Amino acid sequence: MNLYVSNxxxxxxxxxxxxxxxxxxxxxxxxxxxDRNTGVSRGFGFVVMPQQTEADKAIRxxxxxxxxxxxxxxxxxxxxTY
Numbered sequence: 001m002n003l004y005v006s007n008x009x010x011x012x013x014x015x016x017x018x019x020x021x022x023x024x025x026x027x028x029x030x031x032x033x034x035d036r037n038t039g040v041s042r043g044f045g046f047v048v049m050p051q052q053t054e055a056d057k058a059i060r061x062x063x064x065x066x067x068x069x070x071x072x073x074x075x076x077x078x079x080x081t082y
Contacts, residue, residue, distance in 0.1 A: 001055035004077040006044040008032065009068040014045075020067065021047045025054025046077060 005017065017030045032045035049055040055076075063074040 001049055001052055002077040003047045003049065003055060003059065004044065004073075004075050005047060005062075006073045007070050008041060008043050008045060008072060009070050010041040010043065012041060012045075012068055016068075017045060017047055020062070021049065021058055024058035024061065025049055025051050 003021075008017075012032060014030045014032050017032060018027055021027050021030070026049065028048040028050050030045065030047050033042045034040060035042055047058075049058060059074050059076070062072065064071055066072075
Protein backbone atom coordinates (compact mmCIF):
# COMPACT_ATOMS: atom_id res chain seq x y z
CA MET A 1 0.00 0.00 0.00
CA ASN A 2 1.31 3.44 -0.91
CA LEU A 3 0.92 5.95 1.93
CA TYR A 4 0.92 9.74 1.67
CA VAL A 5 2.54 11.52 4.63
CA SER A 6 2.14 15.29 4.95
CA ASN A 7 2.87 18.22 7.26
CA UNK A 8 6.49 17.12 7.71
CA UNK A 9 9.16 19.46 9.06
CA UNK A 10 11.80 20.34 6.48
CA UNK A 11 14.45 18.46 8.51
CA UNK A 12 12.66 15.08 8.24
CA UNK A 13 14.62 12.69 5.99
CA UNK A 14 13.87 9.43 4.19
CA UNK A 15 15.72 7.63 6.98
CA UNK A 16 13.54 9.29 9.64
CA UNK A 17 10.36 8.11 7.93
CA UNK A 18 11.81 4.63 7.39
CA UNK A 19 12.57 4.34 11.10
CA UNK A 20 9.13 5.67 12.10
CA UNK A 21 7.11 3.41 9.79
CA UNK A 22 9.22 0.27 10.16
CA UNK A 23 8.01 -0.04 13.75
CA UNK A 24 4.62 -0.98 12.22
CA UNK A 25 5.90 -3.51 9.70
CA UNK A 26 7.89 -4.00 6.52
CA UNK A 27 8.64 -0.88 4.50
CA UNK A 28 9.54 -1.30 0.81
CA UNK A 29 10.45 2.30 0.06
CA UNK A 30 10.36 5.83 1.42
CA UNK A 31 10.65 9.13 -0.42
CA UNK A 32 10.48 12.63 1.07
CA UNK A 33 9.71 15.01 -1.79
CA UNK A 34 12.18 17.87 -2.15
CA ASP A 35 12.28 21.10 -4.15
CA ARG A 36 14.27 20.61 -7.37
CA ASN A 37 16.14 23.89 -7.05
CA THR A 38 16.89 24.08 -3.33
CA GLY A 39 16.80 20.44 -2.25
CA VAL A 40 14.67 21.42 0.76
CA SER A 41 11.78 19.16 1.75
CA ARG A 42 8.40 20.24 0.41
CA GLY A 43 6.74 18.91 3.58
CA PHE A 44 5.36 15.63 2.29
CA GLY A 45 6.45 12.20 1.19
CA PHE A 46 5.44 8.65 0.36
CA VAL A 47 5.94 5.35 2.18
CA VAL A 48 5.28 1.97 0.58
CA MET A 49 4.28 -0.87 2.89
CA PRO A 50 3.51 -4.18 1.11
CA GLN A 51 1.25 -5.62 3.84
CA GLN A 52 -2.23 -4.07 3.94
CA THR A 53 -2.79 -4.82 7.64
CA GLU A 54 0.53 -3.25 8.65
CA ALA A 55 -0.16 -0.17 6.52
CA ASP A 56 -3.64 0.20 8.02
CA LYS A 57 -2.18 0.02 11.53
CA ALA A 58 0.44 2.66 10.65
CA ILE A 59 -2.30 4.97 9.33
CA ARG A 60 -4.42 4.54 12.47
CA UNK A 61 -1.56 5.08 14.89
CA UNK A 62 0.50 7.74 13.08
CA UNK A 63 -2.19 10.03 11.63
CA UNK A 64 -2.18 13.11 13.87
CA UNK A 65 0.97 12.05 15.74
CA UNK A 66 3.52 14.73 16.68
CA UNK A 67 6.76 14.20 14.73
CA UNK A 68 9.55 16.76 15.07
CA UNK A 69 7.10 19.34 16.43
CA UNK A 70 4.32 18.91 13.87
CA UNK A 71 1.18 16.83 13.78
CA UNK A 72 1.61 14.69 10.66
CA UNK A 73 -1.16 13.39 8.41
CA UNK A 74 -1.00 9.84 7.08
CA UNK A 75 -3.43 8.42 4.51
CA UNK A 76 -3.56 6.03 1.61
CA UNK A 77 -2.09 7.76 -1.42
CA UNK A 78 -4.49 8.44 -4.27
CA UNK A 79 -3.69 7.49 -7.84
CA UNK A 80 -2.27 10.33 -9.85
CA THR A 81 -4.60 11.66 -12.55
CA TYR A 82 -3.42 13.59 -15.54
